[in-house]
Amino acid sequence: MGLVNFLAYLAIMMGIYAILSLSLNLQYGFTGLANFGHVAFFCLGAYTSTILVLVFKMPFMIGILGAMVIAGLFGYVISIPTANLKEDYWAIATLAAAEVVRIFFLNEDWVVGGGPYQGGSFGIGGIPQPLRSLFSAYTYPFFYLAVVLVCLLATYLIINTLTQSPFGRVIKSIRSGDSLPQALGKDVRAFRMKVMAIGGTFGGLAGCLWAHYHGFISPDQFLPLETFIVWAMVIVGGKANNRGAIVGAVIIMVFYNSTRFLKDYIPIEEVTLASLRMVAIGVLIVVAMIFMKEGLIKEKKTIY
Amino acid sequence: MDSTLEDGVILKIENVYKNFGGILALNGVSFTVQSNSITGLIGPNGSGKSTLFNVISGFYRKDSGEIYFQGEKIEGLNPCSIAMLGIGRTFQISEVPEKTTVMENLLLAPKRQCGEGVCNVFLNRRRIKREHERHLDNALDILELIQLTDLKNEYAENLSGGQKKLLSLGRILMSEPQLLLLDEPTAGVNPTLVKDLMVAIRNLRDQKGITILLVEHNMRVISEICDRVIVLDFGEKIAEGTPEEIQSSKEVLEAYLSGSSKRGLFNEDS
Numbered sequence: 001m002g003l004v005n006f007l008a009y010l011a012i013m014m015g016i017y018a019i020l021s022l023s024l025n026l027q028y029g030f031t032g033l034a035n036f037g038h039v040a041f042f043c044l045g046a047y048t049s050t051i052l053v054l055v056f057k058m059p060f061m062i063g064i065l066g067a068m069v070i071a072g073l074f075g076y077v078i079s080i081p082t083a084n085l086k087e088d089y090w091a092i093a094t095l096a097a098a099e100v101v102r103i104f105f106l107n108e109d110w111v112v113g114g115g116p117y118q119g120g121s122f123g124i125g126g127i128p129q130p131l132r133s134l135f136s137a138y139t140y141p142f143f144y145l146a147v148v149l150v151c152l153l154a155t156y157l158i159i160n161t162l163t164q165s166p167f168g169r170v171i172k173s174i175r176s177g178d179s180l181p182q183a184l185g186k187d188v189r190a191f192r193m194k195v196m197a198i199g200g201t202f203g204g205l206a207g208c209l210w211a212h213y214h215g216f217i218s219p220d221q222f223l224p225l226e227t228f229i230v231w232a233m234v235i236v237g238g239k240a241n242n243r244g245a246i247v248g249a250v251i252i253m254v255f256y257n258s259t260r261f262l263k264d265y266i267p268i269e270e271v272t273l274a275s276l277r278m279v280a281i282g283v284l285i286v287v288a289m290i291f292m293k294e295g296l297i298k299e300k301k302t303i304y
Numbered sequence: 305m306d307s308t309l310e311d312g313v314i315l316k317i318e319n320v321y322k323n324f325g326g327i328l329a330l331n332g333v334s335f336t337v338q339s340n341s342i343t344g345l346i347g348p349n350g351s352g353k354s355t356l357f358n359v360i361s362g363f364y365r366k367d368s369g370e371i372y373f374q375g376e377k378i379e380g381l382n383p384c385s386i387a388m389l390g391i392g393r394t395f396q397i398s399e400v401p402e403k404t405t406v407m408e409n410l411l412l413a414p415k416r417q418c419g420e421g422v423c424n425v426f427l428n429r430r431r432i433k434r435e436h437e438r439h440l441d442n443a444l445d446i447l448e449l450i451q452l453t454d455l456k457n458e459y460a461e462n463l464s465g466g467q468k469k470l471l472s473l474g475r476i477l478m479s480e481p482q483l484l485l486l487d488e489p490t491a492g493v494n495p496t497l498v499k500d501l502m503v504a505i506r507n508l509r510d511q512k513g514i515t516i517l518l519v520e521h522n523m524r525v526i527s528e529i530c531d532r533v534i535v536l537d538f539g540e541k542i543a544e545g546t547p548e549e550i551q552s553s554k555e556v557l558e559a560y561l562s563g564s565s566k567r568g569l570f571n572e573d574s
Contacts, residue, residue: 158426162422162425165425166411166417166418166419167419167422169408169411170420172403172404172408173401173412175401175402176399176400176401176402177399179363179383180400180401183361183383183392183394183395183476184392184475184479185385185388186384187384188384194422198422240403299403301403301405301457303457304405304407304440304457
């Protein structure tokens with residue numbers, strides 16, 4: 001892979017993960033929902049769009065919309081029983097929900113159309129890339145990058161508008177406990193459910209973009225580990241700051257892909273190095289927690 | 305409308321019981337609060353004042369008894385719905401959300417804001433802006449009242465205890481309640497400001513027509529602003545009357561003096 005192509009790949013990954021971290025930031029950073037199952041939305045988005053486009057031969061736009069709707073609905077549905085839980089219980093419930101989604105796709109191969117070596121643990125390949133025939137192999141990543149950046153921009157604008165509105169004020173007041181917003185007549189439960197649905201919608205969008213870029217998805221790409229990479233982005237970038245979430249995604253993605261180059265400079269086997277990058281991300285979270293509690297970009301204060 | 309609604313009664317508590325694992329926090333409390341009045345709720349520590357507030361505002365579920373607000377029974381409602389009915393409350397320990405400025409605290413409070421709906425945020429921008437300007441004007445007036453104008457852009461968590469008390473009063477006023485439950489509004493507030501606060505609370509009744517029920521330990525505040533005083537002890541109402549009547553009531557004195565605190569009821573400080 002040439003350097004330019006690699007950079008395009010890296011930028012696409014940054015864009016997709018930035019959408020994920022923006023949506024987790026809405027849930028965790030702004031609303032205080034410890035969502036440990038964010039990968040569920042990513043997974044659902046990827047599978048929904050794949051099924052719509054590959055099995056039902058729908059256009060890519062329908063795939064995107066379907067992915068967002070299904071993931072958003074899932075967010076809404078899992079918050080029905082969990083909306084009154086406290087932070088730590090919420091974390092466990094969402095972690096479990098994400099595993100349920102992953103294990104569903106691991107065991108139910110018919111959902112992707114069935115066939116030998118299709119679905120289940122084999123994963124599913126040959127996911128069509130939108131407008132692929134119009135571009136050469138060299139220029140296509142740049143087109144896809146543009147698609148991702150448009151989606152990222154839309155996500156940023158929508159979430160940023162929401163967080164600066166009266167809606168944003170209410171969800172920020174929920175972070176420190178329910179009783180105050182309740183005493184002011186705010187339906188805390190309804191707000192949490194809305195936030196889960198909106199975050200889920202954009203998580204689904206990211207999943208869809210990811211599936212159609214790689215052309216292959218399988219359940220083992222959606223392990224809980226993915227959720228924690230997104231958490232690292234929010235924590236390092238700066239929680240409750242939308243720009244911070246994007247910066248965090250960029251930094252963590254650079255870290256994550258650095259092993260490709262470090263192998264030339266560090267006398268360690270590449271496989272070991274690849275495992276070490278997870279250690280590096282862990283260390284980064286710890287360092288951020290100790291020295292920069294609020295992340296690289298602090299929460300913005302609204303001045304009146 | 306219920307027949308239980310006598311003229312001018314905004315809140316009626318009838319035989320309310322609440323126990324916590326065998327400890328009777330409220331033991332059949334009954335009283336009424338007149339519309340457009342300031343009613344004081346006093347009693348030694350642990351007499352059930354805050355529990356009663358929590359029951360009225362829906363944070364605790366009562367074991368039995370009835371509560372009527374404006375003639376309607378409030379039964380099985382959650383705190384949010386009760387707040388929407390028009391019962392506002394403050395907490396004994398003032399809570400402030402983290403990373404929220406004084407001004408944001410005030411702007412959070414108004415009820416039924418258009419911009420709290422997700423779709424409205426994108427589709428009704430002009431109406432949100434109009435509402436925002438109105439709330440901003442209101443908030444500036446209230447800041448003046450609670451004397452926090454200079455701190456409007458400060459994070460609320462950095463305020464002193466007394467200032468937080470004032471902020472929670474200001475915040476609940478922004479939500480325009482009809483009945484206001486104030487849990488020790490002057491605790492921790494500096495004495496000169498307490499005088500202003502008393503005037504302000506009286507103005508709330510006279511100018512805005514808000515009915516106020518307040519828990520207070522500062523007897524000077526009670527005797528200066530309250531129309532009526534209700535005394536609780538061990539979860540029971542032991543006396544009710546004008547501040548003067550209460551001050552001369554033998555039962556009330558006994559309730560205070562028999563407690564662990566030998567401090568007199570009517571000391572100047574509190």
